Amino acid sequence: MTTRTASRPMGDIMTDIDLPIIEMAAPMAGFPAHRQFVLVRLNDEGLLYAFTSVQDPSLRFLVAPPEPFFPDYAPEIDNEALAALNNQDPDRVLVMVVITAGTEETTANLMAPIIVDRDTRRAMQVILQGSKMPVRAVMRRNY
Numbered sequence: 001m002t003t004r005t006a007s008r009p010m011g012d013i014m015t016d017i018d019l020p021i022i023e024m025a026a027p028m029a030g031f032p033a034h035r036q037f038v039l040v041r042l043n044d045e046g047l048l049y050a051f052t053s054v055q056d057p058s059l060r061f062l063v064a065p066p067e068p069f070f071p072d073y074a075p076e077i078d079n080e081a082l083a084a085l086n087n088q089d090p091d092r093v094l095v096m097v098v099i100t101a102g103t104e105e106t107t108a109n110l111m112a113p114i115i116v117d118r119d120t121r122r123a124m125q126v127i128l129q130g131s132k133m134p135v136r137a138v139m140r141r142n143y
Contacts, residue, residue: 025084025124063096085117107136
């Protein structure tokens, strides 16, 4: 497994951590030069992460697993996307939604999740064709 030493802010100091590199099978729209990312946990509960570019650590996307916020969210990932990840077991796919934090409300893009194969560490953002999933679903934590 490939790892990279990345710097992460911890309060007022920067801490070096080793994180597995996630290789994009296809670049995210608008970011063709960014093919390698690391996933940095932002809170102890594991609810928020920074999907951070290895090429430019200032490029990060706030992401979260959908289950705590959208327990019924079950995107159908097509076989072509799974093949691009070299996926052998669809149950080994990590799904993350991209979050937009706002002053009034925080939303998640349920139409275009990022999927990561847990074994190959290959990822891609998929657009759920034919889905009526919202691009800006209001996030509320479900317990």
